[in-house]
Amino acid sequence: MNYYTLLQQGASRQPEKLFLVVDGEEWSYQRFLMLVQQLTGQLAERLPKELSGADILLLADTFAGQLAGFLALQALKARPILMHHGLPPQQVQAILQENRLQGLLVLSANKNDQSDFDWSFKRTGNKMVPHSEPDILGVLSSGSTGTPKVMYRTYDSWAGFFPVQNPIFHVGQATRLFLQGSLSFTGNLNTLQSVLYAGGTIVTSQWMHCRRWGQLLRAWDVDVIYLIPTKLQLLLASHPAVLPKVRCLFTGSQLLSARNIRELQQLLPGAELVLYYGASELNYITYAICEDPDRDPCNLGRPFPGVKVTVRDGLIYVDTPYHVSGVPVPFSVKDTGRLNEDGELIFAGRRDAWVNKGGVKISTLRLENELRAIPGICAAVVLPVSDSLRGSTLAAFLVKEETVTAKAMRHSIRQALLPVEVPRVITFLPQMPLNDRGKVDRTALRRQLDRMVGVDGECLIGQCAGK
Incomplete structure (x- = not known):
């Protein structure tokens, strides 16, 4: 099972259902499946033996290209790894070689047709590395302290948790969810796959034009938003009118200030504000419903069902079956914190974020x-x-x-x-x-x-x- 198979199932059950909107360009489940199948056929014709079982770095210049290339590689039994944009050529080469990947697939969209791609494939000469788990995709670390590392995931490591996270984030078949940014960010990729799993609709924009985001939110009756706090601040600064149809906003990666919460409550008067704590190596760990603006901003709530959190010597350890392959649990990403008497996680930042002055x-x-x-x-x-x-x-x-x-x-x-x-x-x-x-x-x-x-x-x- 992989996400290409999931798209096939969605297209079979609801072929005309709206699946993806990118700046007004619409794809139904059936139309997007046809786009992926067209690209799959092109790759299979010219690279018949290159892709099956291979670990492939993927760079695409559009959101639709990222998703289509990702699913086409899965259709060919390759493991796609979406690459961050803007990396210098020497770092791209380092990612390929240090992670022993077999190739780089580059997709460029036709400027007049987002459904038409030019593509190129560069072989590395690296031999395929056996995987001990049934991995179907890879994700890149941030690379803030060196060459980004590839971490692999099985289908169940994310999809197995969707029945838990989707009700908390109000994601279902009727959902129209807005997100923005590259799918190389695991938060965006996970969220999109969770909506695909539920049979819902994704609305997004290619551009960092926040007024445009507001127009899309209104035009497509978006009822769930996923944006990290930096982008929420941009949206708040550029969209003064309320969005009454939004039922839930969930966010993570950073913390929400009291002012953030007050402004979001004014912009989204009918929405539940959910702050989560997670990690690329793991999955979602804890969550909090932010109703009181004056709450402790470091309180990241209680663990998700099925997740166990402990603290030893100030370090947060997480025991969960939903993690990247090869990670021993309980596992720590070297974040620090404590658990209060209510079992809520009080976050204190990364261990290297403390200064002895x-x-x-x-x-x-x-x-x-x-x-x-x-x-x-x-x-x-x-x-x-x-x-x-x-x-x-x-x-x-x-x-x-x-x-x-x-x-x-x-x-x-x-x-x-x-x-x-x-x-x-x-x-x-x-x-x-x-x-x-x-x-x-x-x-x-x-x-x-x-x-x-x-x-x-x-x-x-x-x-x-x-x-």
Whole structure:
């Protein structure tokens, strides 16, 4: 069983049912199956022995191309691995070789017809590697600390959990769900497959045009939204009108501030707001229903049914049958936290997100939450900086409201934080850089920070004040 088979079943049961909308372009279940079958035939004709059993990196320039290529490779019994956009050629080559993949498939859509693709296939010469599990797909790690690693999944490692997650996220056959961004982001890929499993409809946009998102939400009667908090903030900033038909919004990867919750409750007055905690290596772990804006933003709720969470020496361990192949459980992704008396997970960030500043331990996650709570600050990222005198210090990248001056913001920061918590480097940005998965590009911020500090961690005069 794989997701191509699932599409076949959907097309058999409800051929004319709307499956996918991309910026107004519509595909029914039957029409999208025909698109996948056409691509499958082309690949099988020119690569008859190359794909069966192979691990193939896939790069496509459109959402429909990503999905069609992904399903076509599964139809040919290959394991597709969707590649992040924007990677330099040398990193793509490193992914292919270090993960011992057999080839790279590149799909380019016809500018006048999203259903027509040009494609090329590059062989690597790597021999096929036996899989001990019945893996059907691979996903890439973020690669923030080196070459992205391929992690493989069986069909059941995701689909086996859909009967649990779908009711919590209000996903069913009648659902019209909006998401945005690359399918190389596992949150998007999992969500799309869960809607396919339920027989629902996906609505999306190729573009980071938030006003366009609002138009699509209204035009297609979207009732469920999946966006990570960075994109929710963009939607809130550009779409003041309420969306009364949305019944559920679920989000993860980052935390929601009190202001985020209040603004979302105004935009989506009939929606249940669900914040989840998960990991690419695992699956969904805990979830919380966010009704009270003044709730603890680090409270990520109780475990999903069938998932067990424990904490040892401050590290979160998860025991679940729904994980990537080869992971021993209980497993930890090196996140820290604790369980309160109600069994809820209080998240404290990654283990490497703690800074020892002159003997005082500071959580960059908690500091980010405190900065976001200051009136006038729209977004905040805190990074550790090595310091020759103190061991470590802090740098903050902030997005402020246009009506507030940088001088006033620095004063508010000094008033709100303890002296030891005040970042030594404060830089104001017009907006946070995002990667193709919609997450804050901390690597880009780190590069910017490296240009602003000396080799010994000392701030270069005149470059750290911001504007």
